[in-house]
Amino acid sequence: MALIGLSDANNFYVSCERSFNSALDGRPVGVLSNNDGCIIARSNELKPLVDMGAAVHLIPSHIRKKIVLLSSNYPLYGDMSRRVNALYRDNSAGVIEYSIDESFLDFDGFTRIQLEDHVQVLRQLVGRGTGIPISIGVSSSKVLAKVATKIAKKVPGSNGFMYLDPGATSTTRLLEQLAPSDLWGISGRLESRLRDVGISNALSLREACPRRIRKHFSVVLERLVHELRGTSCISVDEMEHPRKNIMTSRTFGRELTCPFAIREALRRHAFRGAEKLRRQGSCACAVVVSLGTNRHKPELPQYHPSLMLQLPEPTNDVRLISETVNRGFKQIFSSNYRYQRAGVMLTDLVASESKQNDLLDTEQDERRRERNDRLMGAVDSINTKFGRGSVLLGGASKQAGWQIRAAHLTPRYTTNWAEIPVAKT
Amino acid sequence: MSLTVIPIGQLQDNDSLDLCIPLALCRVSAGFPSPADDHMEKDLNILRQLVPRPSTTFFVRASGDSMVNTGIYDGDLLIVDRSMEAQFGEVVVVSLNGEMTVKTLGKIKGEPYLIPQNKRYPPLPLRGHECHVWGVVTYNIKAQSSRVWH
Numbered sequence: 001m002a003l004i005g006l007s008d009a010n011n012f013y014v015s016c017e018r019s020f021n022s023a024l025d026g027r028p029v030g031v032l033s034n035n036d037g038c039i040i041a042r043s044n045e046l047k048p049l050v051d052m053g054a055a056v057h058l059i060p061s062h063i064r065k066k067i068v069l070l071s072s073n074y075p076l077y078g079d080m081s082r083r084v085n086a087l088y089r090d091n092s093a094g095v096i097e098y099s100i101d102e103s104f105l106d107f108d109g110f111t112r113i114q115l116e117d118h119v120q121v122l123r124q125l126v127g128r129g130t131g132i133p134i135s136i137g138v139s140s141s142k143v144l145a146k147v148a149t150k151i152a153k154k155v156p157g158s159n160g161f162m163y164l165d166p167g168a169t170s171t172t173r174l175l176e177q178l179a180p181s182d183l184w185g186i187s188g189r190l191e192s193r194l195r196d197v198g199i200s201n202a203l204s205l206r207e208a209c210p211r212r213i214r215k216h217f218s219v220v221l222e223r224l225v226h227e228l229r230g231t232s233c234i235s236v237d238e239m240e241h242p243r244k245n246i247m248t249s250r251t252f253g254r255e256l257t258c259p260f261a262i263r264e265a266l267r268r269h270a271f272r273g274a275e276k277l278r279r280q281g282s283c284a285c286a287v288v289v290s291l292g293t294n295r296h297k298p299e300l301p302q303y304h305p306s307l308m309l310q311l312p313e314p315t316n317d318v319r320l321i322s323e324t325v326n327r328g329f330k331q332i333f334s335s336n337y338r339y340q341r342a343g344v345m346l347t348d349l350v351a352s353e354s355k356q357n358d359l360l361d362t363e364q365d366e367r368r369r370e371r372n373d374r375l376m377g378a379v380d381s382i383n384t385k386f387g388r389g390s391v392l393l394g395g396a397s398k399q400a401g402w403q404i405r406a407a408h409l410t411p412r413y414t415t416n417w418a419e420i421p422v423a424k425t
Numbered sequence: 426m427s428l429t430v431i432p433i434g435q436l437q438d439n440d441s442l443d444l445c446i447p448l449a450l451c452r453v454s455a456g457f458p459s460p461a462d463d464h465m466e467k468d469l470n471i472l473r474q475l476v477p478r479p480s481t482t483f484f485v486r487a488s489g490d491s492m493v494n495t496g497i498y499d500g501d502l503l504i505v506d507r508s509m510e511a512q513f514g515e516v517v518v519v520s521l522n523g524e525m526t527v528k529t530l531g532k533i534k535g536e537p538y539l540i541p542q543n544k545r546y547p548p549l550p551l552r553g554h555e556c557h558v559w560g561v562v563t564y565n566i567k568a569q570s571s572r573v574w575h
Contacts, residue, residue: 021523022523023524083479086479129508413483414484420483420484420486422486422487422488423485423487423525424525424526424527425487425489425526425528
């Protein structure tokens with residue numbers, strides 16, 4: 001049985017900040033979106049105090065006083081993610097970077113005992129070498145690996161590792177406790193449709209007839225049923241309803257050296273990504289631009305840069321996204337290499353209307369989403385005709401003023417010479 | 426004694442991590458170049474030597490003068506490798522009460538201490554303080570010329 005692991009950095013943005021400032025350890029710390037508008041990351045200590053996505057100016061002052069809020073330091077997070085993934089690549093096979101803080105790892109061939117040892121070695125290496133704590137869940141399918149990781153993170157005493165045997169009764173009992181929306185790829189809307197046909201937890205989804213699932217829902221959901229049974233059959237690209245990020249990465253048909261051709265590929269990725277954002281009613285706060293040479297030809301010079309950039313505001317406007325992607329591309333492109341792939345990851349997704357989407361979407365929300373789409377379409381055409389920025393997204397919960405606010409920025413410890421850490425001798 | 430400067434190669438201009446300069450194969454000691462220099466074989470990549478593990482290597486600025494006896498001066502650039510397990514006697518960066526500090530890791534009467542390299546400063550006991558070793562200082566870089574980047 002081929003084993004797949006999902007390695008997930010715990011509270012990644014906060015952990016990056018803590019890696020360079022241990023005074024933040026153990027304290028309620030949150031990271032803010034563009035313009036310091038809302039919370040996009042929380043330490044465990046902050047979770048009981050403030051909701052994810054909470055608007056900063058709505059946090060009661062008695063809570064605000066005892067928490068630490070930091071502006072998003074994307075150059076730092078992007079660089080730390082690159083380092084963590086480089087360590088994965090040095091010590092593991094089949095690394096697939098699913099998001100800025102999660103990667104799938106191939107554990108094919110490991111026995112159960114070797115597996116646990118290896119995972120702890122990996123946790124040690126990453127924890128010591130970068131200061132980032134990681135949790136690793138392992139099973140025979142990606143969906144189950146994701147469940148395992150969630151347990152590895154949350155259950156005290158798991159020591160950051162969890163293995164799920166698809167056939168074990170403990171796994172059955174576990175799946176019974178999980179709602180369908182706890183599973184990778186299932187949105188609130190899909191969950192309520194499942195409830196309508198009597199599937200109310202992950203176990204009953206696993207036990208459902210695959211053919212009927214395909215008939216009433218989709219091929220991908222049918223494959224999810226097989227994944228729950230332990231068969232790996234969904235690739236990362238095929239996953240629907242990504243709530244956390246949208247990754248578009250393609251390997252070129254042939255190696256490219258021309259910057260215009262690569263830039264064009266990135267532009268297409270940005271387009272596709274923006275389209276997906278609009279379709280699911282989300283806006284992205286940041287984007288990661290990446291390039292890569294062919295790893296399977298180690299005799300050729302290797303270069304795998306990536307850069308994380310903040311978008312000017314949470315957006316699904318393809319022009320803003322394209323411009324930011326282009327800016328990132330100019331910074332990382334080097335003409336000495338033959339590139340094999342390019343990617344655009346749109347991340348830190350927030351609801352388009354600055355409100356959290358309801359977990360159970362109703363028909364009303366569907367209509368609201370359609371209206372949102374038409375609104376964005378109108379905004380797009382006005383901006384095209386009268387110039388970008390003629391119309392901007394607004395809402396009652398946004399603070400007055402459109403200047404970029406980042407009042408609580410920490411230094412770019414690893415990407416800017418003027419901001420490297422200072423140690424007193 | 427005069428110093429003869431012999432240009433021996435051109436700096437590669439590229440954006441990658443590699444910085445390859447053909448260096449003279451023997452230490453230049455302001456004397457005669459060695460005939461063996463004619464047998465240089467490949468470019469020497471200084472970055473690969475100084476930063477063998479880029480993923481876990483960080484750059485830190487030294488501030489202060491408590492480590493001058495080991496050649497670390499105020500403003501020096503420190504190369505710090507977080508993957509190395511610190512050994513007694515090594516210069517380390519320690520995160521002490523939320524601040525980074527550079528000292529030699531040592532023992533006094535069996536107890537772990539942070540030992541300065543300047544007799545004007547006292548050793549600091551580690552026990553009882555909230556601290557952990559952040560990384561091992563592998564090299565420190567000091568610019569000799571005020572005209573170059575430092």
